[in-house]
Amino acid sequence: MILLIVRLFTNKHYRGITIYPFVILTQKEDGRNAVLLNHEKIHIRQQLELLVIPFFIWYGLEFLIRFLMYRNWSKAYRNISFERESYANEEDLDYLQQRSFWKWIKYL
Numbered sequence: 001m002i003l004l005i006v007r008l009f010t011n012k013h014y015r016g017i018t019i020y021p022f023v024i025l026t027q028k029e030d031g032r033n034a035v036l037l038n039h040e041k042i043h044i045r046q047q048l049e050l051l052v053i054p055f056f057i058w059y060g061l062e063f064l065i066r067f068l069m070y071r072n073w074s075k076a077y078r079n080i081s082f083e084r085e086s087y088a089n090e091e092d093l094d095y096l097q098q099r100s101f102w103k104w105i106k107y108l
């Protein structure tokens with residue numbers, strides 16, 4: 001994982017973006033935020049399991065489906081299976097050590 005701090009945008013809704021192998025944060029202090037970093041590391045693992053590009057295709061399609069379901073941008077985002085898994089487990093800093101392969105499927 002390569003950590004980058006970018007101040008191009010300061011939208012508080014987007015504190016971190018992960019595009020394997022990079023975790024891009026908008027706020028420097030978040031570089032020490034273990035829970036946020038764990039959230040992004042879970043995305044790194046999901047991306048590796050799906051060989052990166054298919055992850056983003058799936059992520060985009062699932063967002064569209066969720067958006068049609070909820071008609072709400074942030075609710076759609078929070079309910080993408082990859083986000084459900086990451087939010088559900090971000091506070092468990094040992095999560096990735098015992099996580100099984102393709103675990104995100106359980107969050108569909």
Ligand SMILES: [Zn+2]
Nearest residue numbers: 039043083086
């Ligand atoms: Zn996320």
